[in-house]
Amino acid sequence: MRYIEPHGHMVSRTTDDYLDMVTAGCAAVCEPAFWAGFDRGSASGFRDYFGQLTEHEPRRAARYGLPHFCWLCINPKESEDTRLAEDVIALIPEFLGRPTVLGIGEIGLNKNSRNELRVLEMHVDLAARHDQLILVHTPHLEDKLKGTRLILDVLRADSRIRPERVLIDHVEEHTVRMVLDHGHWGGMTLYPISKCTPARAVDILDVYGSDRLWMNSACDWGESVPLAVPRTALEMRRRGWSAAAVDRVVYQNPVRFLSQCPKFRLPEEG
Numbered sequence: 343m344r345y346i347e348p349h350g351h352m353v354s355r356t357t358d359d360y361l362d363m364v365t366a367g368c369a370a371v372c373e374p375a376f377w378a379g380f381d382r383g384s385a386s387g388f389r390d391y392f393g394q395l396t397e398h399e400p401r402r403a404a405r406y407g408l409p410h411f412c413w414l415c416i417n418p419k420e421s422e423d424t425r426l427a428e429d430v431i432a433l434i435p436e437f438l439g440r441p442t443v444l445g446i447g448e449i450g451l452n453k454n455s456r457n458e459l460r461v462l463e464m465h466v467d468l469a470a471r472h473d474q475l476i477l478v479h480t481p482h483l484e485d486k487l488k489g490t491r492l493i494l495d496v497l498r499a500d501s502r503i504r505p506e507r508v509l510i511d512h513v514e515e516h517t518v519r520m521v522l523d524h525g526h527w528g529g530m531t532l533y534p535i536s537k538c539t540p541a542r543a544v545d546i547l548d549v550y551g552s553d554r555l556w557m558n559s560a561c562d563w564g565e566s567v568p569l570a571v572p573r574t575a576l577e578m579r580r581r582g583w584s585a586a587a588v589d590r591v592v593y594q595n596p597v598r599f600l601s602q603c604p605k606f607r608l609p610e611e612g
């Protein structure tokens with residue numbers, strides 16, 4: 343089996359996880375900028391983090407022969423302080439030219455607040471000005487439907503944004519249709535306790551088909567499983583999906599979306 347982990351917070355994981363992922367067939371990992379589990383106190387904390395994502399972590403992954411890419415932003419959980427957000431967004435352009443940066447993400451909403459919306463609009467503007475792909479985080483549980491609607495409205499309001507260059511992550515049964523109908527890609531996040539279980543993800547694929555959908559583990563510092571994607575691939579096989587159809591979802595789909603950024607190249611492609 344080969345697969346892409348298109349959304350993994352590897353700075354939170356051990357090198358054993360890298361070893362397990364590569365052993366299971368992982369061909370590339372992409373790491374969106376995320377909350378650290380605590381609020382950073384200044385923009386310089388983000389500068390260090392962006393250095394970690396663009397320099398240190400690719401080196402750590404390379405020890406296992408695994409290409410590592412990343413996305414940059416200030417995440418929604420730290421977007422209440424709009425002054426800090428402005429400072430962080432101002433320093434992102436100096437990192438956008440780095441060879442493994444794929445775009446702006448994971449931006450979005452957490453509590454659907456006014457300040458979060460303002461910071462989301464600032465990120466969308468940043469992505470449009472620099473012609474970047476966008477990766478969007480949608481809120482959890484009861485806030486997800488409303489938050490997804492608000493996010494789709496922000497994206498549609500900016501005429502510079504091409505829907506096929508935006509992936510809306512953490513979709514579930516009640517949000518996947520609207521995301522696809524807006525022309526975006528959708529990501530299903532496979533979590534053991536919240537978000538989507540492997541069985542639910544395969545149900546969604548059975549209902550909505552596999553076009554413009556990917557799966558990820560999001561493996562972060564919380565309860566999460568770095569091998570969730572290959573395990574869900576096994577669940578797909580168990581339920582009758584062919585090896586070729588599984589490959590399309592866990593490998594070819596992420597490659598298709600991510601290749602819209604010319605920097606996303608896998609070794610065998612030269």
Ligand SMILES: [Zn+2]
Pocket residue numbers: 349351374376448560
């Ligand atoms: Zn994430």
